[in-house]
Structures are given as C-alpha cells and as structure tokens.
Amino acid sequence: MNFLAGIDGVKYANIIQGASNSIEFLRFFAEALNTVDPKTRRPIMEVGDILVVDNFAAHHGEAEVALRSSLNDLGMQLLFLPVYSPDFNPAEEVFSKMKYLLKYQYQNIVFDNLEYAVWCAIGDLEAADFYGYYRHVGYLI
Secondary structure, three states: OEEEEEOOEEEEEEOOOOOOOHHHHHHHHHHHHOOEOOOOOOEOOOOOOEEEEOOOHHHOOHHHHHHHHHHHHOOOEEEEOOOOOHHHOHHHHHHHHHHHHHHHOOOOOOOOOHHHHHHHHHHHOOHHHHHHHHHHOOOOO
C-alpha cells in the first residue's frame, strides 16, 4: 500500500500486488499528480507543496532523481526524513492505526478480502487523526 497524506487525511492511496519498487513509486506519484480532490476540486499536489518521504530503498537512486526533477519543474520540493527516524514519520502512526482497525474492526473480512478491508480502514481515518499524527511527530505546534 502506498499513500499520500496531508494534515487533513489521506489524499491519494493505492494498493499494489507484491513488493513495492522504484517503478511502482514513480507510477504512484504520476497518478497522484493527476488526481483532483473531489471536495475542493483542486489538485491534491500543488505549487509550493513539500513532499516528505522515508528512506525506503525504492525511494532513492534513479527514482529519486526522476521524482525530484518532476516536482521541481512543478514548483514542489522533495525531502527525505533523517535515516532511521520513525519518530519523525507520521506514516508510522497511520500504519499503526490501520493495523488496529484491521485487527479489531475488520477482523471478519481481512482473510476473505484483505484489499477491501484495507480500503475500509483507510476510510475510517479522520482528519483529526492526521492532525494528531503531525503534531505528535513535531510538525505542528
């Protein structure tokens, strides 16, 4: 699962079959860059946005160069979290909440339809959750 989140929730997500790699990473952002928020009718990624990613190997190398170039051309910036810094990564808290939801709220459907259960868990994440995640890692005061 890949997701792009802001202070008010998940902006874009996808679920891939198998392991993630640089191609999937770039494909994800190509799709995200062409996605419009249905509520605001604005692109989910706009000029001035700063994209912060972790140090997963697929996020580096040629994929990093290609994404950084594309984002720079669009007036956006790519930053990496410090190495080995899960305490600065709000995504860790998102995954923790999703695991909780899958274990306790969607346990009856996880084995029959994992992908559907994951989408249900994503749908249960609220803006207030994300505000708390960003605040907890120190991005909001």
